[in-house]
Amino acid sequence: MIQTNVVVTTTTTTTTSTKSTITKNINPESIVIKNLSDGETLTYSLVLIRGQAPGCCTKINIRTQQHHNLKSGLVTEWPIIAGEFRILVDLPRGINKLQLETANGIKKQLTLIHEPKKSRLRVTPIYVICAGHDGYFQGPASEDCSPESAATRIGLGARLLQSLTAEKLQEAGHARKTFQLERDLDGPECLVMHSMLNVDTARAMNQHELWEFVGREIMKGPLASRDRKYLAFLSCTKYRGAPSPRTHEATLASTQGHAALGGGGLALFGSACLHTWPTTLNQVLPKFLDKTIIDTDVLMDDSNYRGTYGGCLATTLGSVLHELAHTFDLGHTREGIMGRGFNYVDHVFIDKGIVTKKSPGNTDNNRNPRNGDLQRSTITLSKPLSVTVTINNSNNNNNNNNSQSITSLANSKAPRPCVLPELFGDNSKTKDLVANENSINRTSPDIDLQFNHQNTYVFETSFCQPDKIFWGPSCATILAYHRWFAEDNENEIINDHNSHYYRNNCQIEYIAKRNVIRSSFGIRVIELRQVSTGMVINYRQFPGVRPPLEAVVPPLSSPLAHTCYDAPLVIFAEDSVGNVLNITASLHTPEF
Known part of the structure; x- marks a missing residue:
């Protein structure tokens, strides 16, 4: 359990030039970092630290340097399960000196350098509020479901996926690379866009129609840019209730304004499970472990049949990663993130010992523990999506009643200005959300090389x-x-x-x-x-x-x-x- 609140602040995309190494001949009485090297440079700020500690220890503290004084830094506490720990730490730009310490005084120093990328290419999180809707997403009365809370949850969720992507590329044998977020360029955590699409019309659309409409609207507005891919959530998603739905298809049939679809330059999602997402770092672990049963009379269960708030967080966050990956040109695979493996993103941030301890009877994670059926989720294995929009200069200059309103809602204490692209210089330019920019030059000279x-x-x-x-x-x-x-x-x-x-x-x-x-x-x-x-x-x-x-x-x-x-x-x-x-x-x- 994390006892100290952690403020979520600036981040930048991933890339690591140095290979992380695992120390051999581990001293059983020492702290060992398994996935990072001392002095490693990272291009993103929310970092996952995996390591080992003496088996007798149950908790570990990490202190981050503030104002060049390690003793004055923020301290957060994380569990140690069966000698393993996983920590999330938010790094400001520059050199970060970290100190890990167990309850019995065993210490470990770790230096990490956070340097943003030089690229302008980034992912832009957007919360889309339809016309006639107040922007409050569906959730229990105990949760803050305001547009500000939505932007905070989306911003932190995007950062978790940014970090996960880097770790999984490193495990696959590549450098610790990842995508860049709008906030990494000193932009907002999440933009709020007031759409011209009426809420009732949106709720009558299927997800393909919603994806195309939102895509066209974005690319006709001030956010249109070839340097952006868009991660958008609809505020108006409405679950109408279905007592004990036995299938995910029945759940979807009772949900309006829902989408889980990605391709080209846009990944679009509903917001019916956004209430399960964390708003601060100290909520991440408790939210993944939340065993509160979903009341399907009033709330959507998109948990891969796990039936819990924590399951909803894992599945929906994973589906966002899956669909966002389609915007990076990935196809489907039989296994892994681009198959059905996205349901288990919680395993990245939670030690296996916790998962096993909390779920002793669930030995087959791909089966519904209630009836043994294969589990389902919102992801549909369909063909790639694309939409092309022609944007006239007049659409951008006349921002009175013909364009959406863009608001910057940041997750940090200091407000972040909304950075919008410059207006197009030509009278008319074609912008698209298609990833397939593949005009082929068949007049290129032949290259005569032996195949290796x-x-x-x-x-x-x-x-x-x-x-x-x-x-x-x-x-x-x-x-x-x-x-x-x-x-x-x-x-x-x-x-x-x-x-x-x-x-x-x-x-x-x-x-x-x-x-x-x-x-x-x-x-x-x-x-x-x-x-x-x-x-x-x-x-x-x-x-x-x-x-x-x-x-x-x-x-x-x-x-x-x-x-x-x-x-x-x-x-x-x-x-x-x-x-x-x-x-x-x-x-x-x-x-x-």
Whole structure:
């Protein structure tokens, strides 16, 4: 239990240049940090610290430096279960000296450096209030359900996912990279947007209609920017009650204005379970462990059939990560975060000993403990989404009654100004929420290079999966080289092997006649996906310092391939600088 309140303050996206190491020959009477190295640099501020402490200890304190005086810093207390602990600490920018100490006086010093990225690419959390709605989300009378509380919960939830993403990429063998948030650029924790969409109309729409409308409205308004992806929540979600719903489908049928859908540049969600989310760091652990039973007569149960507030938090926070990952071009996988593994994000922040202790009878986490049925959640395995909007300059200049109102609600004591993009200079420009910016340059000169088959990996069986929360191998590679995870600005010149290049999706192409992908920067990953579901059915990765400039598209002879060889498939590829190719094509026997 955390006894000291922690103020949630500024954060910045992740990236770690130094590899974390686990100390061998551990002294049983010492504190050992398992996932971070002393002096490590992080680009995000909300950091998860995992470690070991002597088995006799049950609690550990962490003190953070304030004003260059470690003794005057904030102190928070965290549990030690079976010798393991997990701590969340909020780092200000610069050098942070931390001191961990158990109740019996065992101490450990740890220095972490927080340096924001230089990129302008970020994720912008938005709370969408429909016309005619007061902005208060549905929840029990004991909870603050105001727009201000919603913005705080969304902001902290986004930071938890930012930290989780970094940890899971590190576990997958890549650097500790993650996406950047609006607050990392000194923007607000969460923006509140007053939509022109009427609340009754919104509640009559399905989630695809809501996603398209909100996407168009955002891209016609002052928040429109190619440097942003949007994480939006609808205030007007209304659960109408369903006594003891036996299926998740029955729950959804009783819910209006709900969405859990992501793709292109927008991930959109309902707010019916937002009351289970924490508002401060000291609430994170208790909220995940909250065994309060959901009253389904009045509140939505989106807990993966766990039936508790803590289960609702885990499933809904995980579904946000899953759908947000679609905006980073990820497809679906059989397991892991892009499958159904997102339901278990609580396992990242809670030690396994706590989970086991609290749930002794639940041995199969993928089964409904009430009736043994397979569990469900709001995620639907559907094809990727896209919407293209043409924005006229007049729409941005006339902000009287024709555009939404944007409010900045920050989670910090000091107000953060709302930073909006400059107006478009041209009379009309097309902005889109589509991730598939794939005009292919078929006039590029042929690249005559031998394929390096030794650097090709198909279905790596050695991939480490410490829990159900993991990025599949190809998903992790896509994120590791994705523009939204890069250190520099998308539009800046980058240096690669002493040569200067511009990032441009036109520089990666599919040559159908030879069934190869080509990029002058080197291919990092190729996936085949089903058109209808976006399910990855085969992939290849190309690690190392010199990836091939050309690579053959993987065959359909994998255990996941159940598609006719000539049936249309999505071919997705990414190169070393984040150029992506995302096309639908029918594969044929290559001609060499």
